[in-house]
Amino acid sequence: MLRRGYLVKARDHLRAAEADSGTHTQRYGLWVVLARACLADAEGQRGAAAAALTGAFGDGEPTRLLTVGPSHWPGTVRIALRGADSSAAQAVSDALRTLIAWDDSRQIIGAVRAHVDGLLHRDPRALASAITAYRSGDRPPALAAACEDLGELLATSADTTAEIPHVEEAGELASASGVLRDHERIRPRLRRLGVRTGAPRHHTTGPPGWGP
Known part of the structure; x- marks a missing residue:
């Protein structure tokens, strides 16, 4: 929705998700945080976008990262770096290294790691x-x-x-x-x-x- 330019609709969906996320924090909490950061980034609020990510993605816990899936990790790093806050970006990179140490058989993990490293470094x-x-x-x-x-x-x-x-x-x-x-x-x-x-x-x- 954001990539198609529907910012108003995205904002409405985000408000609905935030209102409902209290009962599903464990399952959907990171998705709501990521959506909030992506919307702020799309609206040009880069500092707010990076700040939204820091608390949720900055703990370096690899299993939490898996909640949103590999395809979203480079975008997370990109938003963090645009907002001049490298802590969340570095946490994603560190978590990726841990995940690869556990299982390097998935091609997408290696591709995402290269993408994240390219952005970060x-x-x-x-x-x-x-x-x-x-x-x-x-x-x-x-x-x-x-x-x-x-x-x-x-x-x-x-x-x-x-x-x-x-x-x-x-x-x-x-x-x-x-x-x-x-x-x-x-x-x-x-x-x-x-x-x-x-x-x-x-x-x-x-x-x-x-x-x-």
């Missing part, structure tokens, strides 16, 4: 590794996010043209899925890089692999 090689792993695992949302993250990192280098193919791919994935907010964020950036983009395609549902 500003490491283009780690982000490139995450992109490769996401491609083989058929995970379009994660692939789009990693491409955009790598593009942003390469934009700080001397040769900014290196970012173009990564940002362009992120934009194409967002357009194909009808994820309006992501596409509208990426389009101006591509135009500044001299890449022409079309209007996003509008879908009521995304293609396989794109969850709500």
Whole structure:
């Protein structure tokens, strides 16, 4: 809902979830915290978004992290870093290392770890590794996010043209899925890089692999 730009609806759903979360704190508490942080981040309140994460994700407990699933961990780190609060980001990274020590057989865990490490340490090689792993695992949302993250990192280098193919791919994935907010964020950036983009395609549902 947030990625499609429906902020008002997202805010209404969040209020309903917060009102109901008291009876389901153990099961849904982290989801509500994550939703609150994502909404604040979408509204440009980066400090508030990071602060929302710190208390819930900053304890470094790996099993709590599993409550929200691997696909949300890089986003958690991204929000924390945008808000200049690295404690939650480092906690996610530490928890990932513990999880891998317990079981390194799941490909998604390794891909997410590379993505998180790339964000936390500003490491283009780690982000490139995450992109490769996401491609083989058929995970379009994660692939789009990693491409955009790598593009942003390469934009700080001397040769900014290196970012173009990564940002362009992120934009194409967002357009194909009808994820309006992501596409509208990426389009101006591509135009500044001299890449022409079309209007996003509008879908009521995304293609396989794109969850709500």
